[in-house]
Amino acid sequence: MKRAENKVVIVTGGALGIGRETSLLLAKQGAKVAVTDILDKEGQALVEEIKQAGGKAKYWHLDVSNEKEVENVYAEVVKEYGRLDATVNNAGIAGPDKPSSEVTEKEWDRVMDINVKGVFFCTKHAVPHMKKAGGGSIVNISSIYGIVGAADLPPYHASKGAVRVMSKTDAIQYAKDKIRVNSVHPGFIWTPLVEELAQGDPGFRKHLDSLHPIGHIGEAIDIAYGILYLISDESKFTTGSELVIDGGYTAI
Numbered sequence: 001m002k003r004a005e006n007k008v009v010i011v012t013g014g015a016l017g018i019g020r021e022t023s024l025l026l027a028k029q030g031a032k033v034a035v036t037d038i039l040d041k042e043g044q045a046l047v048e049e050i051k052q053a054g055g056k057a058k059y060w061h062l063d064v065s066n067e068k069e070v071e072n073v074y075a076e077v078v079k080e081y082g083r084l085d086a087t088v089n090n091a092g093i094a095g096p097d098k099p100s101s102e103v104t105e106k107e108w109d110r111v112m113d114i115n116v117k118g119v120f121f122c123t124k125h126a127v128p129h130m131k132k133a134g135g136g137s138i139v140n141i142s143s144i145y146g147i148v149g150a151a152d153l154p155p156y157h158a159s160k161g162a163v164r165v166m167s168k169t170d171a172i173q174y175a176k177d178k179i180r181v182n183s184v185h186p187g188f189i190w191t192p193l194v195e196e197l198a199q200g201d202p203g204f205r206k207h208l209d210s211l212h213p214i215g216h217i218g219e220a221i222d223i224a225y226g227i228l229y230l231i232s233d234e235s236k237f238t239t240g241s242e243l244v245i246d247g248g249y250t251a252i
Contacts, residue, residue: 002030008081010034013091015042017191021220027055034077036062064118084129086137100154115159135178142183171240180239187246213248
């Protein structure tokens with residue numbers, strides 16, 4: 001039996017990077033995947049790729065900072081597939097890379113709207129459907145910078161710290177409903193978001209490799225396997241936890 005057989009899973013920010021690899025892996029493991037993103041072309045292409053490989057998937061446009069869109073899409077997914085077993089709250093942005101004293105309110109709010117309110121909205125509108133299904137799994141993508149600090153990207157770090165503690169609060173709140181809530185904390189992963197940060201700096205990747213005791217930056221599939229575990233029944237006793245997948249970065 002496949003590890004996510006017949007589970008209905010929503011993946012936000014599913015078109016690229018960690019979201020893309022997660023969608024591909026979940027479909028390969030038998031899940032019915034709702035790929036959601038604002039990148040419609042990439043999201044639809046991914047769904048076609050999944051279908052051609054024999055998997056089940058459908059694409060929905062979703063801006064996670066818009067609560068009405070979140071409510072509608074989650075309802076449409078349930079209408080399409082009959083239930084909701086898991087949501088991977090992955091959509092996020094890096095935001096401005098400058099000191100806190102130079103960050104504008106608008107810049108701060110944009111990061112919080114997507115990285116924090118997005119997780120809040122997706123959790124809020126997933127829970128009623130999961131209660132009807134008799135339980136579920138909420139996987140919130142935080143970061144190593146939800147655990148430790150660094151002298152860059154202040155709004156991003158604050159947002160990922162919020163996601164970490166939100167996950168614990170909701171894990172306690174919904175345990176009685178058999179809804180598990182966990183956070184995943186990737187180290188540096190070579191995704192389009194990180195590639196964007198590396199533009200114009202030929203030594204950027206080598207520097208990132210050197211930060212990890214294991215000797216190299218991670219790949220999106222490394223995180224996807226962790227997410228698969230948290231969605232699968234293998235993790236039935238795991239809630240309120242922090243799954244750190246960082247090549248040893250936070251062990252230093």
